[in-house]
Amino acid sequence: MMNRRPIYLDHAATSPLHPKALEAMLPYFTEKFGNPSSVYTIAQEARKALDEAHDKVASLLGARPTEIIFTSGGTESDNAAIKGVALAGRDWGDHIVTTNIEHHAVLHTCNFLEKQGFRVTYLPVDGDGLVTPAQVAAAVTEKTLLVSVMLANNEIGTIEPVAEIARAVKEKSPRTSVHTDAVQGLGALPVDVNRLGVDLLSLSSHKFRGPKGSGILYLRRGTPFTPQQSGGTQERNRRAGTENVAGIVGTAVAMELAVTEREKSAPRLAALRDRLIAGIEGSLEGVRLNGHRTQRLPNNVNFCFEFVEGESILLNLDFLGIAASSGSACTSASLEPSHVLLAIGVPVETAHGSVRFSLGPENTPEDMDYVVKALPGIIQRLRAMSPLAHQPR
């Protein structure tokens, strides 16, 4: 069943740059190379592009242009948001509330702040990966500077009730800032900062077919914020350093396409997702769908396959031209399997056998059928090789 085009099913890791974004970016590497901070004409072209990108991104998020900070990506946005709010509020608070399924860009930043004397509450989630507004509100005290809950989980696709969480937090403690890592949400879910009621929001361009090395931090006007980079007055003194003009231009173009196409693309992806889930569940025993079955990103499928290890599955899928990812320890630099799978109660040895398929616009129903046809042979071959499959449970 080889000899067909490769099937890319790792859009949650990164996505191909949209040709229109590339086209828009190119002049800013060459003839429009000027530094936006300079006064002459060639630089003013770059300045104009930067201003237009602020306007465009702001309108897509329901924000003001001055509330948009361009960064180097999702990780920087998360770092800037959490450290920025924490350090700005030291005089009145020392506490942060988050969940134990956040991206490491959030969790490791919180770990870092704990070492600086802040206290962090890591809320547990249920078996589907959900945290409730009541749970979050109960953890908030008069010392809570920040609540950070992701819009949708990058591994298991579960969508968190961020708008309800933000409302519950503000009711209990109006001065507590609310941040959401919306990196996986843009293009898949409506992302409007006022409907969500958040004060800070992180985005990463390459997840929605923009360029790598570009991201966005939305910072609501009036939110106490200490910038993490010193050295210049760029982005209204909130992010020092010469702007990545081409990246910012590409970000705005890709974001507009992703947001305007969402109403069409999201249901299409959800149908593909459900086709893949049904196909896998119908063709294999000992599989477990991770994450919420319905309150789920339209492009996320995540399964554990009992008795086999994730990297071995990925390598076999790759032989057949299928690109996916795993929460197995073997695919990370640590010996621990995915913290998200452990948090939703997946046994540790089963967590090693997880595979995430994340879908994108170029995927077709035939791609899903090809994966469904390919998987049983791979899993059965690996199970035949596995000492666990032969041990009584």
Next chain:
Amino acid sequence: MYSEKVMEHFANPRNVGMIPDADGVGLEGNPVCGDLMKIYIKVKDNHIEDIKFQTFGCGAAVATSSMVTEMVKGKTLTEARTVTNKAVAEALGGLPPIKMHCSNLAADALHKAIDDYEGKGAKKSRESLYKEATSPDTGVRGGREAPPPAH
């Protein structure tokens, strides 16, 4: 990330399976860490006559298991003992550094299988010594009072 040799062994692993009447079985690793290797050996005239493996683990875990079986099949137990995890990795053209500790345990599993075989052998000889020692013919000590052989 992996050498061609690793991928070749991963795609076409040698000696996969189990030996139901194995003379020695060695288990190394831990499913919690994501790697578990089980090696079965059949021993004849102090040589590894047959060897099979079962592995739960990543590409490196499968390839090292396959490679170690190929390296020691037909060898004497003494020769097989000299094969190290490092030698297995080298025979595969190297492994990524992160895989050297967690997934490179196949030689350890083999050594445990040999230990298991020799342990069984030693136990047998202890039993026969015990029988000799307690038989009325040689009668060193009274058979009924003698303690059971140490395990």
